[in-house]
Amino acid sequence: MGSVLELRVLILRNNSLMGELPFSMKHCKNLVMLDAGENKLSGIIPSWIGSSLQQLQMLSLRKNHFFGSIPLSLCFLNGIRFLDLSVNQLWGPIPKCFINFTAMTTQERFLTDSHHHSYIVNHTIIRHMYNYDIIALLMWKGVEHIFENDKLLLKGIDLSSNQLSEDIPTELGNLVELVALNLSRNNLTGIIPSEIGRLVSLEFLDLSRNHLFGSIPSSLAKIDRLSMLDVSHNNLSGMIPIGTQLQSFNATSYEENQDLCGLPLEKLCFVKEPHQESVVKTQDENDDFLQTFFMSMGLGFFVGFWGIFGTILFNRSCRHAYFRFLNNITEKVMSRWQRW
Known part of the structure; x- marks a missing residue:
C-alpha cells in the first residue's frame, strides 16, 4: 500500500x-x-x-x-x-x-x-x-x-x-x-x-x-x-x-x-434582591455600632467608678482625706445658709 x-x-x-x-x-x-x-x-x-x-x-x-x-x-x-x-x-x-x-x-x-x-x-x-x-x-x-x-x-x-x-x-x-x-x-x-x-x-x-x-x-x-x-x-x-x-x-x-x-430545569435559583441585601447590611452595621457604644460606656463607667471609689474604700489615708473634704464642704455650705 x-x-x-x-x-x-x-x-x-x-x-x-x-x-x-x-x-x-x-x-x-x-x-x-x-x-x-x-x-x-x-x-x-x-x-x-x-x-x-x-x-x-x-x-x-x-x-x-x-x-x-x-x-x-x-x-x-x-x-x-x-x-x-x-x-x-x-x-x-x-x-x-x-x-x-x-x-x-x-x-x-x-x-x-x-x-x-x-x-x-x-x-x-x-x-x-x-x-x-x-x-x-x-x-x-x-x-x-x-x-x-x-x-x-x-x-x-x-x-x-x-x-x-x-x-x-x-x-x-x-x-x-x-x-x-x-x-x-x-x-x-x-x-x-x-x-x-x-x-x-x-x-x-x-x-x-x-x-x-x-x-x-x-x-x-x-x-x-x-x-x-x-x-x-x-x-x-x-x-x-x-x-x-x-x-x-x-x-x-x-x-x-x-x-x-434555572430554566429549563425545574430547580429555580434563589437570588437576593440588591435593595434588600443593602438594607440588611445597613441594619447589621447599626447594630454593631450600638453594641460597641454601649460596651465602651460600660467599660468607662467600671474603670471610673472603681478608680475613684475603690481607692477610697481600700486606702485609709485617702478615705480620711475624702471625709475631711466632705466635712469642710458641708461646714462652708451651712455657714452660708445661716447668713442668708
Whole structure:
C-alpha cells in the first residue's frame, strides 16, 4: 500500500482489520482523506500520520482499539478539517497545539478543487482525465451521515468515549470555524472555558459525562447557531445563563448537575434582591455600632467608678482625706445658709 504514492483517498471503514496501520503508508504523502474507522486496529496512533501525511484534510480512526496519548505530531496537520478519534482507549490531555489547525480558523472549501476530483492516465498517444466522487460515511452530530464531494464542507473534532483527562484547553476557542465539537464521555476536569463562546459557527457541542465543575460561561449564550448542547452528568453549579438559545434546549441537556439551577430545569435559583441585601447590611452595621457604644460606656463607667471609689474604700489615708473634704464642704455650705 505504501507504494501507491499518488493515493489521495483511502476508505477502510467497517471491516475487521486488526493490528497496526502499516508503516509503509507514511509514503502516501498525497493522502487527503483517510478513514480507517470501525475496525479492530490497535497500538498507539502512529506519529508519522502527522509528520508525513501533512496533506490530510479528513482523518477518522474512530471505534478501534488505539491506546496511549494523542500524538503531538497530529498538530502538524494544518489543513485538517475533520478529526475523529472517538471510541478508543486514548488517555492524557487534549493537546493545546490543536491551535495549529489553521483550516479550522478560516473559511476554506473542503476537497473542492478539480485536482482532488480527477486523475489523468497517460496512454501512448492520448492523455485521459477521469473524474471521481468522494463519498464518506461520517459520525456527524452524534448520527452517521453520508457526505459526498462538495457537501463535505464540515469542520469538526470528535474525541468522545475515551479516557482523556485534565482541563479543556482554552486554545480550542481559536478554532472559530468549528461546526461540531464532541468531548463527551471522558475524564475531563476543570471549568468550561469561556473561550468556547468564541466558536460562533458552532452548531453541535457535547461536553457530557465528564467531571467538569463551576458555572456555565455566559459566553455560550452568544452562539446563535447552536442547535445541540449537552453538558449533562458533570458537577456544574450556579444559574444557567439567561439567553433564548440556552433556555430552548431540553432539560436533559443539563441533568445530573446537582448544583445547577434555572430554566429549563425545574430547580429555580434563589437570588437576593440588591435593595434588600443593602438594607440588611445597613441594619447589621447599626447594630454593631450600638453594641460597641454601649460596651465602651460600660467599660468607662467600671474603670471610673472603681478608680475613684475603690481607692477610697481600700486606702485609709485617702478615705480620711475624702471625709475631711466632705466635712469642710458641708461646714462652708451651712455657714452660708445661716447668713442668708
